[in-house]
Amino acid sequence: MHIVHNPPSPTPRHLLRTLACAAASVLLSTAAMADTWPSKPIKVIVNFPAGGAADQIARAVTQPLQAALGQPVVVENRGGAGGNIGGEAVAKSPADGYTLLMSSGGMVSVNPHLYPKMPFDPVKDLTPVAAAARVLVFLEVRPTLPVNTIQEFLAHLKANPGKLSFGTPGNGSSPHLAAEMLKTQANVFAVHVPYRGAAPAMQDLLGGQLDFMFDPGIGLSHVKAGKLRLLAVGSAKRSPLFPDVPTLDEVGLKGFDADTWFGFYAPAGTPPDVVTRLNREINKVLGTQAVKDRITALGGVPAPMSPTDFNARASIDSARFGALIKARNIQGD
Known part of the structure; x- marks a missing residue:
């Protein structure tokens, strides 16, 4: 008779030790990646065509960002579907800090109200990195x-x-x-x-x-x-570029405010240290006179803020624009 000896089942202590080692390994590899990041070029996908506000702001910020990061930062335009095509491309990219999105805040705060079946969830599949500008109309x-x-x-x-x-x-x-x-x-x-x-x-x-x-x-x-x-x-305040031009609120359309916040996003799961570094460097770039001048020339206002504040802004906009979209029965392209 041949007796088969089954290995003993792992004890809870062994399981805990194995899980702890696995978690430590993930943390160490994430930390190591953050320490060596960036070690290759970074791609910024703009989810609107060339020449628009998102494109111009992206190019204004990414040029000096290259010097700060020591790697090329390449802008690629992928417009269409109200920004969803470019947004999906970034949402489904590796969360390694080498693919970013530059978008109007509308893709996060407006599109879920316009498109009942989006190919991705901008709130869950993207993480806010840094606001770039408050864009007036x-x-x-x-x-x-x-x-x-x-x-x-x-x-x-x-x-x-x-x-x-x-x-x-x-x-x-x-x-x-x-x-x-x-x-x-x-x-x-x-x-x-x-x-x-x-x-x-x-x-x-x-x-x-x-x-x-x-x-x-x-x-x-x-x-x-x-x-x-x-x-x-169409802003709550007059534009510094045209101080004599009234707001629509002033001429009787009370509470009229169509400002949006444009900024950078990364795939969900991007290492927090990478997000923190990007936020810090982008905010520094927004403080330089050359970038301030380029954004101001568009009629925008540089808007450096933390990822948390940027995310909170999107939530506020989602509520106010969502109500308008429902009332006017607006649908996506």
Whole structure:
């Protein structure tokens, strides 16, 4: 007879020791990675087309960030689906600190309200790294429109329901939500023309194919050149660039605030030390005069903050924009 001796079952103490060793191994490897990070180029995916506010802010920040990190930081544009295509690419990338996302806050705070079946969960699958800028929207009209003030514009809109058109970077973008706020609070109607990005919408406004637009800042040079007429700011406060231009709140649309926070995200599970280092370096970059000037030229305001504060801001925006999206029955592209 051949007797088979089964090995003794591990005791709870052995199991605990094994688990403790495994956990220590993970912590040590994570710490080691954080110590050697970055050891190769970093990719920043911008989830909107080139030329828009997210793209310009990303390039303003990543250029000096390269010097701070000692590695190339490469920007790659992956627009589409309201930012979801680029967001998904980052959410499903390795959580090693070498793939980041630069996005408007709308992808986290707005898109879940627009798209019932997103291919990823931006709250669970991404981790906030650093805010970059508070981006204002500027109500601009083609210069041939027969209005000179925001009061005249609102009266003209009311007298011509459905005859004026406005462009946006896409359904649910901050310029689109700003226009929907305007339509709701002023009780007016205009035709929405969504584009794939702010830059092509701006080109059609300049070309006279559109009547007005809430501009995230890329058209301000055209305002200064007299090619567009700036009537109001869709922010809670006046813009430092145009202190004489009123806010929509001031002209009677009480509580009007369409500001959004643009910033950097990483895949969930990215080592905390890497996130901390990125946050510190990005905040330093935002404090430099050159980057301040580039963001200010877009009409934005540099907004350095901790990942926790950035995440809290997204939660606040999710509540206020979610209510608007539901009330206006806005859906994603």
